[in-house]
Amino acid sequence: MTDIFIGRNDHASVDLQAQYGNRHGMIAGATGTGKSVSLMVLAEGFSRLGVPCFLADAKGDLAGLAMPAAAAGDKLKARLDKLGLAQWQPQANPVVFWDIYGKLGHPVRATISEMGPTLLARVMELNDTQEGVLEIIFKVADDQGWLLLDLPDLRALLGFAAENTKDISGHYGLISAQSIAAIQRSLLKLEQDGAEQFFGEPALELADLMRQDMSGRGVINVLAADKLILKPRLYSTFLLWLLSELFEQLPEVGDLERPKMVFFFDEAHLLFDDAPQALLQRVEQVVRLIRSKGVGVYFCSQNPDDVPGNILGQLGNRVQHALRAFTPRDQKAVKAAAETFASNASLDVGKAITQLGVGEALASTLRDGGIPSPVEQILVTSPTSRIGAITDAERATVRQRSPVGGKYDTPINRESAAEILAQRASEKASDAQSAIKKAPANIQQDSGWSGVLRDALLGNGRRQGMIEAMAKSASRTVGTRIGQQIVRGVLGSIFGGKR
Template structure:
């Protein structure tokens, strides 16, 4: 049947596949069994042939890749639920990791993530985000691809060089804002965020795969380190939602979703988010179900999510909450008010008394009507409950068909390379001009030298020739005079 068995209360409790895209919430205090509910739903969707994307915050969701094994507690739970012949098995899994250590790298380009989310990742203020908008506009106008942080830094350098001209054309760009953005980029790189920006960029189709048997592949994003960078974590998830919203076609209501997303620590999506971004998320959550995508948020308290989004979640699994503080007591009341009442259950009281592995569950039934809340024993998952070893993770990753596609980064020509080439061409042109100028100066110096020193050499030659001529002429005249004198003497004696 096209449904997932969640557990059993007075009756078996199922989630119907055709309402899997109506979103859901898994809430409860730490240690009350939220992860087990996540595993049950994820492998349930996979068995229906629905691809799943999950965030693994603590490392224990990776157990989906390994078959479970019976133990006393699980056997007792199976007996309580009346489940016989319960087969333990692994689910088809792909591991992903922004840093590329625990799975295939998850990347997108600077252009695809856009100035709004990038500004959030870099923790920029309003003025600095405005400068970032100018960077993207300049990139479009000049045909400079923005793929990675090197491209972004190169464009910031170009703006710094031509700040006055660009300020006139696009709006004021202050050197202080440029410096703040450059420092934010350095900090972002130091935290390892540069690995997220580049190519090859993640293709959504690779998150929507099934294996040869028709089971949906579960993509698990390793987030033990990523969760320590809340801005990067939330920006990645918001980018993924936006990409799905913009690229998937409208399909209406299907027998089962095309893709289901599970977001752990969901409150991080909304903490410190600017109003415009928050409205965008609310819009995406409200409309994306018509594209065949279901979103399941996981958090400690229901009121971690904005009321507008909480009202869109049709499938609810509420684990225990301990009402020790005024905040806890308010959260218990909020959780109780979100369920369809069951006359046999005091919901407010039950939430505080639920044992580990128990939950209050309400799912959409026929005609999309939510069922009255049911106190439910959650089924054990068929997979391992717990983490996997490094060797087991490496084995799963080695079997992946996507390693050759994503594991090696690609650095094609973009803004950084183009601007560097232009700079080198300018330098070469300036060198040629300098060489030509030097040649001209040398020729001019030779001409001047020729004019100055060449005339003196010619004058010297003329003077030498003149002296020689004078000496020659003088000697000829002297000989003529001598011959005349002698001739007169001797001639006179002969007479």
């Protein structure tokens, strides 16, 4: 079988051909019209073809993919009879649960370096100037060979930059203390949103999302997003990072008999709301080109116009549930949705969209030659798995059977920027304290020193001396090569040492 059955009416059925599964798609419709069921039908269909899927479970009802549906009751039997599915049997799917917060699934982690300054600037809501400063800071870390793995690493590097703005500005470009302070405040906000659990190691390996079970079915990766969805920036940036990683790591394969992987982006508008133009261009580029990597992307949202037109034009497979034309925006969305379907002379699409019942949809998929089929009003088939949430005990059972739990459930903290900078600061503080202890004896031996100069260097009961001030400064900063040379030179001349 190379087709995914979506639904049928009295005279036609609508199937998604596997070879066009990487041509992307859209599932749209008002709340409560059946979008989640259509998403489950497609995910199950791809899984049966051996295609791994990734989807975000914003409401908790997609977790039912891991459990078989209940035995068919009278209402479901009538629906199955109408669809001609005499062989329908309840069946669970191979599912792996993931959760950025590590509570409802295996932890999902990425390193700061993997995220990069551009996406990190978006999730931190930085302006262009602050993003430029962040790029310079990343460059400093690269040149010094300091690993950026988690938020403490980035925090330590920002502190280093704040105390060495003049030196860094001279080498890499102007940075200001004000911009660094703004980034630090945004970092604190990001930490309070729970991102500290996302950044770190072991980082997610894409190969673990592209698995098949022992029977050859594609694993469905379900990301628990009920809390994540409340942090739109973190949610959208994570999904975009994941898609970008696939785009950068997978080889070009052209058109295959079936996709290598399929993504379902629920609440798709969160990817595009308030997104800067540069980011929209990046999303459009990835969606346009990732098809040749064998990856299909399916957006799920209430209105088709939640997705920018340039991206919407790339979505060849469409399942449109009912829209309600109560407001001018709704009426515009209905008109836009109707105009994007391949016409069917026997169907008034604009009128049908507002009159669809729950579980009904307008559907059009790509056929031979990549040509969209005429839109049909269909009754969407029922998934073989449970429609709805699962219990905590059921989720725990699925997690225990997971092939990747032992790899990701325990965090790793290896030496990186935070530890290196802390060690350097500790060494400088120790050297400065040693210098203070030796200084009085050396200075007292020099009969040319006056009491005034001693007080200036060593201090007295009323004020701090120069050496003590320099020592405290050294203990606060990790320094740079230039900074180290200055400190060595000054202390060497005072104590009579060699430079």
